[in-house]
Amino acid sequence: MLTAAADAAIEFHDVSYRVSSVQVLSGFNLEVRDGETLVLLGRSGSGKTTSLKLVNRLLSPTSGEVRVNGKPNQDGDVIALRRSIGYVIQDAGLFPHFTVERNIGLVPRIEGWPEERIHARVREMLRLVGLPEETGSRYPHELSGGQRQRVGVARALAADPKILLMDEPFGALDPLTRDELQREFLSLQQRLHKTVMLVTHDLREALRLGSRIALMEAGRLVAVMAPQEFLRSSDPWAAAYVKAFGGELESSVNRGTS
Amino acid sequence: MNFFRFILENRAQVIELTLEHLWLVGISTLFAMLIGIPLGIVIAHRPRLNKPVLAGANIIQTIPSLALFGFLLPLPWLGERADRLAILALTLYALLPIIRNTYTGICAVDPAVVEAGLGMGLTEKQLLFQVELPLAVSVILSGVRVAVVISIGLATIAAAIGAGGLGEFIFRGLAMVDNSVILAGAIPAAILALSADLGVGWLEKRLRAPR
Numbered sequence: 264m265l266t267a268a269a270d271a272a273i274e275f276h277d278v279s280y281r282v283s284s285v286q287v288l289s290g291f292n293l294e295v296r297d298g299e300t301l302v303l304l305g306r307s308g309s310g311k312t313t314s315l316k317l318v319n320r321l322l323s324p325t326s327g328e329v330r331v332n333g334k335p336n337q338d339g340d341v342i343a344l345r346r347s348i349g350y351v352i353q354d355a356g357l358f359p360h361f362t363v364e365r366n367i368g369l370v371p372r373i374e375g376w377p378e379e380r381i382h383a384r385v386r387e388m389l390r391l392v393g394l395p396e397e398t399g400s401r402y403p404h405e406l407s408g409g410q411r412q413r414v415g416v417a418r419a420l421a422a423d424p425k426i427l428l429m430d431e432p433f434g435a436l437d438p439l440t441r442d443e444l445q446r447e448f449l450s451l452q453q454r455l456h457k458t459v460m461l462v463t464h465d466l467r468e469a470l471r472l473g474s475r476i477a478l479m480e481a482g483r484l485v486a487v488m489a490p491q492e493f494l495r496s497s498d499p500w501a502a503a504y505v506k507a508f509g510g511e512l513e514s515s516v517n518r519g520t521s
Numbered sequence: 522m523n524f525f526r527f528i529l530e531n532r533a534q535v536i537e538l539t540l541e542h543l544w545l546v547g548i549s550t551l552f553a554m555l556i557g558i559p560l561g562i563v564i565a566h567r568p569r570l571n572k573p574v575l576a577g578a579n580i581i582q583t584i585p586s587l588a589l590f591g592f593l594l595p596l597p598w599l600g601e602r603a604d605r606l607a608i609l610a611l612t613l614y615a616l617l618p619i620i621r622n623t624y625t626g627i628c629a630v631d632p633a634v635v636e637a638g639l640g641m642g643l644t645e646k647q648l649l650f651q652v653e654l655p656l657a658v659s660v661i662l663s664g665v666r667v668a669v670v671i672s673i674g675l676a677t678i679a680a681a682i683g684a685g686g687l688g689e690f691i692f693r694g695l696a697m698v699d700n701s702v703i704l705a706g707a708i709p710a711a712i713l714a715l716s717a718d719l720g721v722g723w724l725e726k727r728l729r730a731p732r
Contacts, residue, residue, distance in 0.1 A: 319640055345642035356637025360655050360730035370641055402731045418641070428640075 272458035278327035305479030349419030364399035388417035409440035524701035542686035553615035561623020607684035615668035622664025626657030666721035
């Protein structure tokens with residue numbers, strides 16, 4: 264796993280992360296391939312979110328190295344790195360004092376795009392995530408949770424990043440809305456082929472959205488498997504997950520969208 | 522009534538002292554904002570500094586005002602003119618509410634919003650000016666409002682060291698044992714305080730960010 268594949272968009276090399284005396288992540292090696300949706304699955308405190316934040320340098324590893332597009336991400340400008348990576352978090356984290364339009368146009372605007380191009384891009388993004396154009400002039404608090412999360416995705420995609428980090432993006436939604444957004448995510452991903460790293464604790468979501476699933480436990484990577492393999496896996500942690508979520512999982516499986 | 526006659530007969534002086542009063546309060550509030558808001562921003566981002574800074578501002582607040590005016594008298598340059606002293610003292614008193622509210626306002630910004638902003642590549646400066654300050658502005662203004670109202674009251678005491686303002690009437694009235702003269706200072710001061718409270722309060726509501 265240490266040899267970098269040519270098509271690796273994100274690589275973790277022996278990454279450890281410690282806060283005071285707590286070892287959050289240890290000996291972490293992982294490769295996210297170009298254009299795939301890699302799901303980090305694990306329970307709270309297993310280090311999923313930490314791994315994600317190590318990619319866009321919201322956190323820096325205690326030891327080891329994270330490479331983005333083949334380059335160590337600690338080299339170079341952190342701001343440029345972050346602007347080249349889309350970031351979606353659970354409650355969307357929209358700016359409450361910005362209209363939807365300004366939220367979506369945030370990165371293009373700070374990147375200095377001309378106004379017309381920003382407007383065109385915002386309209387395009389609203390269409391892409393299935394929101395009517397009028398939504399642009401509204402404020403986040405006037406939207407439903409599902410609409411807010413769509414705006415969050417639109418905002419992350421606005422500057423057309425190749426990589427998308429998603430931290431439990433559908434976690435706070437009701438089951439129907441979640442189902443709808445997951446379905447749309449799949450069809451979006453079929454068209455856009457972004458490299459996605461998505462964090463969840465929901466096995467069903469992992470099976471449905473992931474091209475591969477990285478199972479984490481207590482700061483370590485247990486295994487990386489395709490959804491089908493995951494269901495048949497003899498790994499005790501994977502088996503425990505499958506058992507906890509009960510039957511009917513087969514129907515969830517992502518049958519190769521990437 | 523004596524009071525109204527006194528006001529009418531001395532209207533030029535009432536206006537002059539009111540303006541003086543406003544000047545003392547206005548300048549000192551401006552200084553307190555120039556010092557307090559940046560200080561509040563700094564301590565909101567460096568948790569280690571917040572205790573000492575807030576404690577310092579708190580201690581200043583506990584010094585009785587008359588004593589503070591007295592302490593400052595022997596200072597060079599400042600001690601030469603009473604209005605300088607009064608402005609310094611009023612600035613010191615206005616610091617606490619302004620620092621504290623700036624700190625509180627910025628800390629109250631949803632961490633998810635800050636994280637999203639950083640994650641998308643806002644610089645610290647962009648985050649401060651585009652996100653944190655706009656979201657904290659109404660809380661900061663409510664600190665300014667408290668500071669102004671306190672200062673308007675305190676500034677009357679500045680007359681004790683000869684800094685002028687509406688306190689002149691109050692102290693003169695006390696010396697003359699004449700209520701109408703006291704009221705000629707106290708009522709305009711009260712009106713000033715009320716209008717400042719309403720005015721800044723209005724601004725605060727207007728600038729409140731949707732949450």
